[in-house]
Amino acid sequence: MTTKDEFKQAPHKLLVIPGPIEVADEVLFANAHPSMSHVSPDFIPVFGDCVRMTREVLYTKTAQPFLISGSGTLGWDQVAANLVEQGENALVLHSGYFGDSFQDCLETYGAKVTQLKAPIGRAVALSELEKELKSGKKYKIVTVTHVDTSTGVLSNAKEITAVVRRISPETLVVVDAVCSVASEEILFDDWDLDVVLSASQKGLGTPPGLSILVASQRAIDVFKSRKSPPSSYYASWKKWLPIMNAYEAGTAAYFATPPVNLIYAYHAALKLIVRGEKTLEERFKLHKEASRQVKEAAKRLGLKQLPETDDEAANGMTALYFPEGLTAGDILPRLGKRDVVVAGGLHAAIKDKYFRIGHMGVSVVDGQRGDVNTIVRALEEALKEARTKSA
Numbered sequence: 193m194t195t196k197d198e199f200k201q202a203p204h205k206l207l208v209i210p211g212p213i214e215v216a217d218e219v220l221f222a223n224a225h226p227s228m229s230h231v232s233p234d235f236i237p238v239f240g241d242c243v244r245m246t247r248e249v250l251y252t253k254t255a256q257p258f259l260i261s262g263s264g265t266l267g268w269d270q271v272a273a274n275l276v277e278q279g280e281n282a283l284v285l286h287s288g289y290f291g292d293s294f295q296d297c298l299e300t301y302g303a304k305v306t307q308l309k310a311p312i313g314r315a316v317a318l319s320e321l322e323k324e325l326k327s328g329k330k331y332k333i334v335t336v337t338h339v340d341t342s343t344g345v346l347s348n349a350k351e352i353t354a355v356v357r358r359i360s361p362e363t364l365v366v367v368d369a370v371c372s373v374a375s376e377e378i379l380f381d382d383w384d385l386d387v388v389l390s391a392s393q394k395g396l397g398t399p400p401g402l403s404i405l406v407a408s409q410r411a412i413d414v415f416k417s418r419k420s421p422p423s424s425y426y427a428s429w430k431k432w433l434p435i436m437n438a439y440e441a442g443t444a445a446y447f448a449t450p451p452v453n454l455i456y457a458y459h460a461a462l463k464l465i466v467r468g469e470k471t472l473e474e475r476f477k478l479h480k481e482a483s484r485q486v487k488e489a490a491k492r493l494g495l496k497q498l499p500e501t502d503d504e505a506a507n508g509m510t511a512l513y514f515p516e517g518l519t520a521g522d523i524l525p526r527l528g529k530r531d532v533v534v535a536g537g538l539h540a541a542i543k544d545k546y547f548r549i550g551h552m553g554v555s556v557v558d559g560q561r562g563d564v565n566t567i568v569r570a571l572e573e574a575l576k577e578a579r580t581k582s583a
């Protein structure tokens with residue numbers, strides 16, 4: 193039998209897209225746990241710990257985590273099906289591709305969506321938000337994409353929430369933090385957030401397949417006082433809340449089988465994040481440093497960032513325009529040849545003009561891996577080669 197100490201990952205290219213990301217050996221090993229019953233006394237406390245440690249990652253004491261089999265997208269369905277009723281208004285702050293998809297999801301469940309759209313490379317201005325909230329329309333929720341993975345734009349979730357609380361205190365603030373949980377600081381209680389939704393495979397450094405959503409007690413109360421039943425079966429909090437409560441209390445309840453092995457993997461990842469050698473604060477600092485390193489290298493190489501200002505640029509990823517005369521076909525295969533996998537463009541309006549690098553999780557927290565240096569070196573070499581070829 194292999195033990196954790198003998199465990200080694202198969203050779204592979206360095207995966208530095210904005211998720212899925214590289215996962216630690218401990219996490220991959222935990223995923224290989226022998227099959228267990230989802231109601232086994234050995235498994236119950238593992239699930240319970242995941243619920244508790246998820247709160248720690250977001251600095252919340254009282255919010256309610258939901259850990260449900262599915263991808264990040266399921267978080268949108270949960271919000272749409274549990275917090276918004278037919279015909280109610282939702283305000284979507286758009287800083288890239290994911291704003292459009294969240295809107296699409298909300299409309300699927302019958303929400304009336306208004307979108308505030310920032311220019312490409314910017315976050316929505318607080319003054320625009322303020323103006324809209326004062327327009328007289330009553331919004332049930334405001335959604336913001338914390339880091340829009342299509343643009344690398346970081347929105348100021350703290351300030352946005354402060355504006356909403358000041359002007360429309362009952363409106364719930366929903367943060368799509370799929371790409372930012374564990375790579376950007378999120379102070380759930382201090383900022384007074386209502387929903388943070390994420391997924392396992394990005395900053396949390398776990399294989400894909402787990403929807404991770406955290407809801408404030410205010411959001412839970414809004415859910416409980418719905419007039420109509422939740423508009424989804426699988427995503428219904430009516431079904432899942434008792435399950436989360438049971439696991440946390442050390443007993444089991446069944447609605448739909450949880451992804452047992454993935455919960456073991458997530459548990460290992462959370463232990464590294466909140467019980468590891470580095471504190472959460474150190475972890476966020478390391479993400480900032482890695483980000484600065486990649487962004488400065490890019491600048492040196494003459495590459496322009498998508499985000500227009502430094503304080504609106506994510507720390508867990510970097511989005512860069514290709515230089516004049518070069519395309520994805522010139523750069524990405526040359527990075528691949530150097531065993532570095534980055535992502536192409538995603539924002540429809542500029543899809544072919546830029547690419548994206550993820551620098552999150554173990555790649556930046558475990559300095560011994562040298563992943564950030566590997567990225568920078570590969571980028572230098574690939575660009576140099578591409579420029580020579582095209583000259």
Ligand SMILES: *Cc1c(COP(=O)(O)O)cnc(C)c1O
Pocket residue numbers: 211263264265266290337338339340341368369370371391
């Ligand atoms: C990746 C991502 C999603 C979607 O998550 P999936 O796990 O692909 O379903 C949603 N929002 C943001 C900001 C993302 O980065």
